[in-house]
Amino acid sequence: MKESMKLRSGATIPQLTPEAAKEKSYLTRAALIQMHLTPSGSPVAFFENPDGSITYFFDPTKLVETPPELWYAPKQKTETMTTENGRKLIKMNTRRAAAFGYYTKERLSQMNYDVIEEPVAYTTRRDKSVAYFYDKKTAIKRPLLCVKCGKEVRYRHKLCRACFEEDLVLRREEGDAYRAQHFHAKREEVLFFDLELTGVYDHDEILSITIINGKGEILMDTLVKPARKKRWKQTEKIHGITPDMVQDAPTLVELTPRIKEIFAGAKQLIAYGISTDYSHIKKIYETKEEQEALREKTRCAAVEFVRYRNEHEPEFLHASLGDAMAMLGVEWDGVAHTSIADTIGCAKVWEKLFPNYYDD
Ligand SMILES: [Zn+2]
Structure with missing residues (x-):
């Protein structure tokens, strides 16, 4: 009993x-x-x-x-x-x-x-x-069963351990083949950029811009004086840009012609977490058509990293730029969370993910 x-x-x-x-x-x-x-x-x-x-x-x-x-x-x-x-x-x-x-x-x-x-x-x-x-x-x-074999208890992605491992091998092979392709990109035509902002909202403003190309040449690296915001206490702790530092910096309006000129020569525009950066930088263009043309050039390094991570080390959960660099063995060049260090980090992560991206 x-x-x-x-x-x-x-x-x-x-x-x-x-x-x-x-x-x-x-x-x-x-x-x-x-x-x-x-x-x-x-x-x-x-x-x-x-x-x-x-x-x-x-x-x-x-x-x-x-x-x-x-x-x-x-x-x-x-x-x-x-x-x-x-x-x-x-x-x-x-x-x-x-x-x-x-x-x-x-x-x-x-x-x-x-x-x-x-x-x-x-x-x-x-x-x-x-x-x-x-x-x-x-x-x-009852524990839920694997959607593939219907026999074993689920482990991840609604699959049992064995079916998940099997699926992972296939996804990894597919992903590795995709990343190993020759993309025939020209280093001068691939740009990486990063912005530091006063905050996370749409009404927030740009405080710094860095743009480099696939050769590692710095095309722009400048602080930006916001038009409206006077203080940004929260983000200041992250990127270290104070109101004093941007007092004599150019405004976005002043920088716009040069940014447009740089972007015009680009085939690809890559950032780590592109959606935030794009939603701010698109404002330099007045028309929807111009903004859409820019959007079509953008690629997100974070999306590509997450795919790689899920195929190679699915138990590795984080996906910040620092995490991507650590997992791919890329060293920081400068101070993390400054737009120059983040841009260089992003360019290096991209080249690790796509070893045959460039022709040379
Ligand atoms: Zn199964």
């Missing part, structure tokens, strides 16, 4: 004989249903019947009255049946049973639950056969 069992809630309850349970005034579910009572808490003890099913016992001080609409069936007098092992069950229709949280074994199985408790009620089907209802609360949630 098992001495105790663990409930889904994590609580452990003891096994008691029906006699011992009676002594403690514990009530079985069958008794509760007849009294129109519903347990408000988990069972406090159990008994394993000779047929292997479980009878739960409930604390009589932790009960609530079953709402009348659940038991009041005016045209129908309460019918009961006695099971083979002498237990009395109440008849109820499927809808009423569902209101209690009672379902058939088949329905619970569809919901991924296994029944261990004895039935708590029953109904008669049209063909006069009997269907038993079981309490979902005491059923055991």
Whole structure:
């Protein structure tokens, strides 16, 4: 005889004989249903019947009255049946049973639950056969199975460990082949850029811009004086650019002709986390067409890194530029979080990911 069992809630309850349970005034579910009572808490003890099913016992001080609409069936007098092992069950229709949280074994199985408790009620089907209802609360949630083999318990991406590993090998091969391609890019036509901003919102402004090309030549590296913002205490801690530092810096309007000239010569415009940078730099263009033309040139180094990471070390979860550099063995050149160091880091990460990107 098992001495105790663990409930889904994590609580452990003891096994008691029906006699011992009676002594403690514990009530079985069958008794509760007849009294129109519903347990408000988990069972406090159990008994394993000779047929292997479980009878739960409930604390009589932790009960609530079953709402009348659940038991009041005016045209129908309460019918009961006695099971083979002498237990009395109440008849109820499927809808009423569902209101209690009672379902058939088949329905619970569809919901991924296994029944261990004895039935708590029953109904008669049209063909006069009997269907038993079981309490979902005491059923055991089955672990979800792999969507590919349907046999093993899920590990990641809805796949079991073996199917995940198999899938990973394929994805890695595909990814490595994609990254190893010869892209025939010209180093002068591939630009990397990074902005430091006053904050994360669209109304925030640019405080510094760095643009380099695939040769590592610095095409622009300047602080920018914001037009409206006077203070940016939060981001100052990250990039270290103070209001004093940008006092005599050029404004974005002043820099715009030169930036446009640089971008005009580019085939690709790459940043680590391009969406933020793009949403700010596009403002130098007035028309939607010009902005769209710029967007078409952009590529995101972070997206490419995340793909690589998921294919090679899926247990590695972080994807900041620093993480990418660490995983790919790239050293910082200058102080992290300055736009010049981030831009150089991004260019190096890109070349690690795409070793045959350039023609030379
Ligand atoms: Zn599988």
